[in-house]
Amino acid sequence: MQAGDTPKNDKWSKWLVQTRFANGKDTEGALEVLKRLRDSLLEKARVKEGMTLLDVGAGDGFVAFGALNKLGPTGKVILVDISEPLLERAREAAGQMDALQQCTFVKARAEDLPLRDESVDIVTTRSVLIYVDDKARALREFYRVLRRGGRIALFETVHLPTLQRAGEKWPGVGWAWYSSEALEPISDLIARYMAGLAPAIRASASIARSDHCDYLHLCEDVGFADIEVQLHLSSQKIKSTLETFMNQSPNPHFPTPAEQMDKIFTPEERQRFLDHMRRLVEQEGGVARWGGVYICAQKPTISPEPSTDG
Numbered sequence: 653m654q655a656g657d658t659p660k661n662d663k664w665s666k667w668l669v670q671t672r673f674a675n676g677k678d679t680e681g682a683l684e685v686l687k688r689l690r691d692s693l694l695e696k697a698r699v700k701e702g703m704t705l706l707d708v709g710a711g712d713g714f715v716a717f718g719a720l721n722k723l724g725p726t727g728k729v730i731l732v733d734i735s736e737p738l739l740e741r742a743r744e745a746a747g748q749m750d751a752l753q754q755c756t757f758v759k760a761r762a763e764d765l766p767l768r769d770e771s772v773d774i775v776t777t778r779s780v781l782i783y784v785d786d787k788a789r790a791l792r793e794f795y796r797v798l799r800r801g802g803r804i805a806l807f808e809t810v811h812l813p814t815l816q817r818a819g820e821k822w823p824g825v826g827w828a829w830y831s832s833e834a835l836e837p838i839s840d841l842i843a844r845y846m847a848g849l850a851p852a853i854r855a856s857a858s859i860a861r862s863d864h865c866d867y868l869h870l871c872e873d874v875g876f877a878d879i880e881v882q883l884h885l886s887s888q889k890i891k892s893t894l895e896t897f898m899n900q901s902p903n904p905h906f907p908t909p910a911e912q913m914d915k916i917f918t919p920e921e922r923q924r925f926l927d928h929m930r931r932l933v934e935q936e937g938g939v940a941r942w943g944g945v946y947i948c949a950q951k952p953t954i955s956p957e958p959s960t961d962g
Contacts, residue, residue, distance in 0.1 A: 661737055662735050662736075662737060663904045663905070664711075664733075664734065664735040664737075664738060664904050665735050665737035665738045665741070666904070667901060667903065667904035668711050668712060668738060668904075669712075669741075670899075671899065671900060671901040671908050672900070672901070673900065686714065689778070689807060689944075690714060690715050690718050690778070691718070692946070693715065693776060693778065693805050693806075693807050693946065694715070694718060694719055694722060694776075694805070696805045696946060696948045697719075697774045697776060697803055697805035697948075698774075698803060698805075699719050699722040699723060699727075699774060700722070700723075701722070701723060701724035701726065701727060702723070702724060702726045702727050703723055703727050703728075703773040703774060704727065704728040704729075704730065704771070704772045704773050704774075705719050705723060705727070705728070705729050705730070705772065705773065705774040705775075705776060706729075706730045706732065706765075706767070706772040706774065706775045706776070706797065707719075707729060707730070707731050707732065707775075707776045707777070708732045708762050708765070708775060708776070708777050708780055708790075708794070709732070709733055709734075709762060709777055709778070709779075709780030709783075710731035710732055710733050710738075710739075710742060711733060711735075711738050711742070711778075712738055712741045712742050712745060713731055713741075713742035713745050713746065714778070715776050715778050716729040716730075716731050716742075716755070716776075717729075717742075717745065717746070717749065717751070719776075720749075720751055720754065723754070725754075727754065728754055728755075728756065729754060729755050729756070730755075730756045730758060730767070730772065731755060731756070731757050731758070732758045732759075732760050732762075732765065733758075733759065733760075734759065734760070734761055735759075736759055739757045739758075739759060742755075742757060743755075743757055761784075762777070762780060762781065762784050762790040762793065762794075763784060763786055763789040763790045763793060764793065765793045765794075765796075765797055767797045768797070769796055769797065770796075770797070770798065770799045770800065770802075771797055771799070772797050772798060772799065772802065773798070773799055773802045773803070774798075774802060774803055774804075774805065775794045775797070775798060775802070775803075775804045775805075775806075776804075776805050776806065777806040777807065777808065778806075778807050779807065779808060779809050779944075780806075780808070781806065781808050781862070781867075782808055782809050782810075782858060782859045782862075783858055783859070783903075783904075784858060785858050785861075787861075787862055787866075787867075787870055788870050788873065788874065791804075791870055791871060791874045791876075792874050794874075795874050795875060795876065795951055798951040799951070800951055800952065800953045800954070801950065801951065801952075801953045802950070802951045803948065803949065803950050803951075804871075804876070804947065804948065804949050805946070805947075805948050806946070806947040806948075807944055807945070807946055807947075808862075808867065808944060808945055808947065809859065809942070809943065809944050810862065810863050810864055810867075810883075810943045810944060810945050811859055811860040811863070811943070812863065812885075812943040815885070815941040815942075815943060816829055816941075817829070819831055819832055819833070820832065820939075821835050821842075823835055823838075823842050823845070823929070824842060824845045824846045824849055824909075825845070825897065825909040825929070826890065826892070826897050826900065826909075826933065826938065827890060827900075827902060827940040827942075828890040828937075828938025828939055828940045829938060829939055829940075829941070830932055830937055830938045834932060834937060835932075837928055838924065838925055838928045838929070841917070841921055841924065841925045844916055844917075845912065845913070845916065845917075845925075848912060848915065848916045849906070849912065852905045852906045852907065855905035856903055856905045856906070859903070864881050864883045864945045865881075867881055867945055867947050868881045868947075871947065871949050875951075875952070876949035876950065876951065877949065877950050877951070877952045878948075878949060878950045879947075879948070879949040880946070880947075880948045880949070881945050881946070881947050881948075882945060882946040882948075883943065883944075883945055884943070884944045884945065884946065885941070885942070885943050886941065886942045887939060887940070887941045887942075888939070888940055889936040889938070889939060889940075890933070890936065890937075890938045890939065890940045891933075891934065891935070891936040892933050892934070893933070893934060894926065894929070894930050894933055894934065897909065897929065897933045898910040898926075913925065
């Protein structure tokens with residue numbers, strides 16, 4: 653089932669299914685990266701047979717279903733997401749895998765989990781807290797639902813302005829930075845395009861609110877022990893097709909370039925923008941750099957002693 657097949661389609665399901673990878677085009681390399689990330693995350697989670705794993709922001713079940721083999725026939729996964737269309741996709745996938753009996757699907761936010769205290773062994777996320785304004789509240793919820801000795805194993809994208817080098821510019825589309833010199837012939841169009849993205853940039857503000865050190869401090873404040881925060885940086889030359897370039901968005905808050913250009917450019921301006929970007933996009937003219945953190949920690953096995961001060 654495609655996201656567009658349901659009247660309950662929302663921006664989260666649209667992005668995950670359609671615009672994240674431009675309707676499934678040129679996805680092989682990206683999926684391999686995601687698989688490696690997921691496998692590393694589950695290894696850090698120390699998944700064992702019979703455990704209950706809670707995947708917050710589960711989407712279509714990519715991480716949760718990847719854990720099933722490690723959890724064995726008696727293990728359970730709880731998939732939490734705010735998007736009903738994505739939960740429905742996950743239900744269908746679980747049915748196709750004959751795994752429904754091991755899965756529970758819950759519509760909820762990370763900051764308000766409708767689960768009992770100390771009811772799960774592991775909490776995982778993959779680029780979820782970046783969309784949560786109150787990250788401390790979400791982490792407190794993770795702590796609350798974990799059993800003593802339980803673990804969080806999270807992967808979150810982080811915004812690092814220093815990844816951009818001097819003399820580079822993001823044209824507002826795609827994933828890459830290009831040299832300012834290469835973009836100069838269409839700088840007037842880029843300025844208008846970026847101005848039109850102001851609402852999407854404001855909606856994405858939570859992404860820029862925490863770096864790797866912030867997550868370390870937040871976990872300390874919540875009460876987690878044995879905290880490890882590992883910064884992951886990557887860089888690669890971007891070579892794509894103009895079709896992919898036009899139908900891909902960086903996160904659920906952003907329109908695709910095709911959608912945005914239709915709003916702000918005349919047909920002539922649109923063509924001038926695309927004619928210039930085609931060469932850069934299709935000939936490895938840009939560099940995509942990306943930062944993320946693995947956040948692993950344990951809920952102490954012994955409750956802290958009540959304070960006797962005063």
